[in-house]
Amino acid sequence: MEQWTRREDRRLLTGRGRFVADIAVPGCLDAVFVRSRVGHGTLREVDCAAARAVPGVVGAWSAADLAELPAVPYTLLARLSTEEAVAGREWPALVKDRVRYAGEALAVVLGEDRYRAEDGAAEVSCQVDPLPAMVKPSAAVDDSVRLFDGLSNIAFQGEAGKPVEESVWREAAAVVEGRYRQQLLMPTPMECRTILAVPEGDRLTVWSGHQMPHRLRRELAALLGWSEDRVRVVVPDTGGAFGSKSAAFPEFVVVAFLAVKLGRPVRWIEDRLESMLVATRGRGQDQRVRLAADAEGRLLGYELKIDADVGAYPHLGAGLPMQTAWLATGPYTTPQVHATVRSVLTNTMMTYPYRGAGRPEATIALERAMDVMARQLRLDPAELRRRNFIPPESFPYRTPTGRCYDSGNYVAALDLALETLGYDKWRAEQARRRTDPAALPLGIGLSCYVERSGGEAGGLHEFGSVEVGEDGTITARCGAAPSGQGHETVFAALVARTLGVAEERVRLVEGDTDEQPEGLGSFASRSAQVVGALLQHVARRLVDEARERAARLWELPVDEVAWSNGLVHAAESGSAAIEVAELVKVTGPLRVADRFESGMAFPFGSHAVVAEVDPELGTVRLLRVVTVDDCGVVLNPVLVRGQAFGSAVQGIGQALYEGMTYDEDGVPMLASGLLDYLLPTFTEVPPIEVKDTCTPSPSTPLGAKGAGESGCIGTPAAIVNAVADALRIADPDLLQMPLTPDVVWRAARAPKLQEVR
Template sequence: MRSRVAHGRLRAVDCTAARDVPGVLGAWSATDLPDLPPVAILDRLSKDDAVAGREWPALVKDRVRYPGEALAVVVGEDRYRAEDGVAEVNATIDPLPAVVTPSAALRDDSVRLFDGLSNIALRGEAGTPVDPSVWQDAAVVVEAAYRQQLLMPSPMECRTILAVPEGDRLTVWAGHQMPHRLARSLAASLRRPADRIRVVVPDTGGAFGSKSAMFPEYLVVAYLALRLGRPVRWIEDRLESMLVATRGRGQEQTVRLAADTEGRLLAYELTIDADAGAYPHLGVTLPMITASMATGAYTTPHVHATVRSVLTNTMVTYPYRGAGRPEATTAIERTMDLLGRRLGIDPVELRRRNFIPSDAFPYETPTGRRYDSGNYSAALDLALRTLGYEKWRAERSRRHDDPDALPLGIGVSCYVERSGGEAGLLHEFGSVEAHEDGTVTARCGAASSGQSHETLFPALVAEALGVPETHVRLIEGDTDEQPEGVGSFASRSAQVAGAMFQHAAGLLVQEARERAAESWGLPVDEVDWADGGVHAASGGPAATSLGDLVKATGPLRVEDRYETSVAFPFGAHVAVAEVDPDLGTVNVLRLVAVEDCGVVLSPATVHGQTLGSTVQGIGQALYEGITFDDVGVPCLASGFLDYLLPTFAEIPPVDIRHTRTPNPGTPLGAKGAGESGCIGAPAAIVNAVADALRIADPGLLQTPLTPDIVWRAARAPGHGEGVR
C-alpha cells in the first residue's frame, strides 16, 4: 500500500480490515513489524555524513518522503487477493510541502526532508578553483545553464523477487545485476550468516543500472518469507515501476568556458546541483563522476567542477545507463557550440583545435582522470565522412536562403566515457573447469541482463582453449555456483569479466601443460597447447585431448580473481535535424554514431548495444522526462502515454561505425561498449536544433525538446541571431 502524497507526516496506518479479506495471509505496517530493518546503504556511504540521520525505512515509520513510498504490505494467496487487501488499508497523512527539483530544495525557506538536517547530502569538487585573472584576461568567456531532466530506466521487465525458505537457508530469485551484493545486503540486514542466503538471477529483461541495489520491497519480501516460513513473491507492475523505480540523471548545471581569440580553451568551470532523491543512496555520489569527466575530449589547462547532491521528494536517483557521463558530455559539448558561435568558428574546427593529441596518452586531466588511450580526431573524421558533412552544410545554407524551407541544423558531440567502474570494483571472480567428456564449464560473478553473456563468454573461452563453442557452458548469476562476484554494470562485462575468462583460460592451459609434462617426463617448455589439447613440442607421439587428460590426471579446475584498470572509450556523434518553427517539431534526419571501445569481441553485440543506447539518448533529447503536479506527484496516470519513449516510428536512420584503439590495461584489449549512445547522442541532437534555429541562448533549449519548448525558443527575443 503506497502513499498517494509526495511528502507528509504519517499519523496512522490501519491494516485491520485488510486482514479480514478472504485469501489474505497477513497485513502489516511498520508499527506491526518493529524488528523490520531499514534498507542497507552501500558500505562506502554508510560511514559518510550523507547517511547519518537519514535512514531509509523499508516501510514508512513517521514521514513520507516520496510519492509511492510503501506504508504497508499485504500478503495474499495470489496477487489479486493481496491487492484486494491493499484496498482495505487505511492511512492518515498530514501533507507537507514537496520539493521536486534541487533548486527548490535549496531555497532558504524550503522544507527539510529530515528535521534539523540540510537538504544537501554531499558536497564535492574535482580540479582546482580557477584564478580570477584567467577569466579577466580571456578573449572570450561564455556562460550557460542546463537542466538534465529526471529519466526512468524503463527496462522491458520490471523488478521481480521470489524468496523461498529452505530449512535454515533462504533462496532468493531476482532480476538483478549484482547477485553477490544482494546476498550480502540481505544477510547483513536480516542478521543471517552469509552462507545462509543464496541469490539466483535467471534471465533478466533489461536493467540499465536500475537493478543493482537493495530495495525496500526486496527486504520486505525476504523478511516476510522467513516470518511466514513459506515462499513470498513480488512482481512489480509497470505503473508501480514508473512511480517508485529508480531515477536517472537529474542535474541542474551552470557552466563557464574561456578561450583565446583562436578558440584555444583556457578554463572551464562546471557547477552541479544534483537531484539525489529522498534518501542518500548511491545517487549522491553520481555527480562526482560528472565532475571528474568534465573536461571531455579537450586539453583545458584550468578546470574546476563543484557538486552539491540535494535531497528532494522524489524516488532515489541511481545509476542509469551512462551514469554521470551523459551529464558531463552535454554540458561541455553544448558549451563548445556556444563558444564556436561566439567566435565565428565552425564547431568541428573548434573541437579539432582542442582535442587531446593522440600521442599525449596516457593523459592526466585536471580533474584527476588518467585517460588510457585515444584518437579523438579519427573518430570525428570518420563520423563526418560517414555523414557527408559538406553536403549537409550546403543544404543547410540553401535552406537558410529559402524562406519557404524548413530550417536544418547539424549538431556534433564528442565524448569520452569511463568504463569498468571505479576503484574497488575493477575486478571479477571466476573459474574454468574441464570435464572428462571434453566439455568446459565457465563460471563468473556477473549476471546478464541483455549483454549477450551467454554467447560472448563461451565464445571467448572456446577461442582461448581452441575448443568448439558448443563445448563451453556458462554458469553465472548464482551465489552457490560462484561464491564470490561483483556483477554487471558500468560497461564492465567484456572489459573485466571477459578479461578474467581469458586469464582463467590461460591458467587452465598452463595447468594442463604442467600435468602433461609430468606424465610424459618432459620439461614444461617442451609441451605445447593447440586445438584443445596438449602436444609434445618435438612432434613425437605424445599428445592427448583435454578430456583424456582429465581422465588420466583427475579434476582440472582453475579459479582466480582478476583485476584490471578503468578504461576510457570515446567517440563522436553527428546529427542532422529539421525543425518546424511553427509547430515546434524536430525531425532527426540522420544520426551517425562512431564508437571506439577498443577490441570488438562480438560485432553484433556491440552494434546492438550502441544502437540501443543511442535510442535512449534520442529519448532524453526529445521525449523522456518526468513531470509533476502541484503537490509533487508524478503525472503518470496513463503510463507510457504520459512518459514518452521513442518507438520504431521515431528512430531516425542511425549509422554506427567504429574506430579501434585497444585498451592497454588488459591483454584482451576491450573497453566498455554499452553506454556510448546515450552519452553522445543527446548533445548532438540539441546542438543540431540550436544550429537550425540559430539559438544564441542555450538556456532556451532544455531537454526534452518538446514542441512547446522548441516553439517558444523559435519565438524568443534574439532568435536567429546566432553566428554561423
C-alpha cells in the same frame, strides 16, 4: 547451433526464457505495497485490519506491525554514497513516521495471488498529513523545509580539479555561460523489478532480475543477520536493467524479511505503475557552466557547478554526480577545469545509475557549451573541437579533474563521423534552406565524448573459473549477471578461442551465487573489459595447469609440453599426446579459479545529427544520426553494434521525449503510465548509422573498453546542438531537454543571433 546468432536466442524466441515472474513455486505469496499518494508528509495512521479480512489475503503489515523490519542498506561502491551522507538519515523499508517521496511504501499485503493481494491493499487505510513537497534542488537547497529534522538537505558535496584562476576569465578572448537541466529519466527496462524469496531449511534462495547477485546476497544476509552462505541469489533471464537493477530496494528488504518470518515463499513482481512511481531515476542535475577560450579557439578554462537532485534518501546515489565532475574535462586539453557538486535531497524517488550514469550529464554540459563557444568565435564547431582534442600521442593523459585516460584518437572519430554524415553537403543544404522561405530550417549538431568504463578503484576486478569435465565439456563461471548482453554467447566464444576448442564445448554459468561464490556483477559497461579479461586469464591458467600435469605424467620439463586445440602434447617429438578430457580422467578434476583485476578504460566517440525543425509547431525531425564509437577491441561486432544502436535510441529519448512533471503534492504526473512517460517508439527512430574506430585499451589484456552506454552519452547533446543550430537563437539556454514541441516553439520565437548583435 548455427541457426541462432546467440545461444540465448532459442529459448527467448520460443517462449522458453525464464524470467522471475515465470517461476512457479507452490504456495508462493504475492506482495503488494500500499503507497503514499503525496511526496512529503507526516504519517499519522495505517490501518491494515480491513485488509486482513479480505479473502485470499494472508497478511498485511505496516511498519508499526514489524518492529524488527530492517532498514534499507546503503552502498559505498563506486562512492555512490558515503557514511557521512547516510548518518542520521535512516531509510526505513516501510515508512515509520515521515513520507519523503510519492509512492514510498506505507504497508505491505501478502495474498495468494496478485489479484487478492491488491484487493487487500485497496482496504488499507492510511492518513498522511501533507508537508510542502520539494521536487527540485532549487526548492530544497536553502533548507527552509528539511527532509530530516536537524540535518541539511545537502547530503553530499564534492569537487574535482582546482578552481579556475580569475585571470583566465578576465583575460580570455571569449567566455560563454550556460545553464542546463538534466531532467530526471526513468530507465524503464521492459521487465520491472522482481524478487522471489524461497526459504528452504535454514537457507533462503532469492531469485531476482538483478545486475549484482553477490551484492544482493551480501546485503540481504546482513539485514537478516545471517552468514552469507545461508543466502543463495539466482539471476535467471532478466528483461533489461540499464543500471537500475543493482541495489537492494525497500521492497526487496520487506519480501526477504517476510519470507523468512513466515517460512513461505514470497515474491514481488513490480508492476509498471509502481515502477513509474518508485523505480530509481537517472540524471537529475541543474548545471551551470562557464567556458573560456582565446581568440584562436584554444580552451583556457572550464567550470561546471552541479546541483543534483539525488532523491529523498542519500543511500543509493548521493555520490553519483561525482561521475560527472570527474569527467568534466571531456576530450579536450583545457588546462584548468573545476567541477563542484552539491547533492540535494528532494521529495523524489532516488537517483541512481541509468545507462550512462553521470557521463551523459558531463558530455551534454560541455558539448552544448562548445557549440555556444563556436558561435561566439564564429568558428565551425567541428574545427573548434579539432583544435582542442587531446592528441593521440598524449596518452595516458591525466586530466585536471582527476582521471587518467588510457588511450584515444578523438580526431579520428570526429573525422569519421563528419565523413559518414556528409558534413559539407548538409552545411550546403542548410545554407540553401536559409534562403528558401518554403523550406523547414535545418541544423547540424556534434557531440564528442569520452567516458569511463569498468568501474571505480576497488571495483575493477572479477572472479571466475574454468573447468574441464571428464566428458570434455568446459564450464566457465563468473560473477557477472547479464540482462540482454549475450554473455552466454560472447564469453563462451572467448573461452573457446583462448583454449583453441570448438565453441560448442564451452558453457557459461553465471548469475548464481552457489555456482560462483564470489563476484561483482554487470555494471559500468565492465563485462567485456573486466570479466572478459578474467575469463581469458583463467583459461590461460587452465592451459598452464594442464601442461604441468601432463609434464608430470610424462616426466618432461613443462616447457616441452604444449597445448593446442584441447590437446596436450609433447612439443618436440609429438609422440606423447593426450586429450584434455583424458587428462582429467587420469589426473582428476581440472578446475582453475581466480580473481583478476583490470584498469579503468575510457571509451570515446563522436556523434553527429541533422535535425529539421518545424518552427510553427516546434516539432523536431531527425533526418540523420551518425554515431562513431570507440570501445577498443570488440569481442563480438554484432552485439556491440546492437548496443550502440539501442543506446542511441535511448539518447534520443532523453533529448526529445522523456521527462516527468510533478503535481503540487510532489506526485509525478504519470497516472496514465506509458501514455504519459513517452519512450521512443519505432516511429521516432530516424536513420541511424553506427560506425566505430578501434583504439585498444592498454589497461586490460583484451584491449576491450566498455560498450553499450555510448548513445546515451553522445547522442543527446548532438541533437540539442542541431536544434539550436537550426533555430540560430541567441540564448540557447531556452532549449532544455526534453525538447518537446512547446519548448522548441518558444525557442523558435525568441530573438535570433544576428538580431542581438
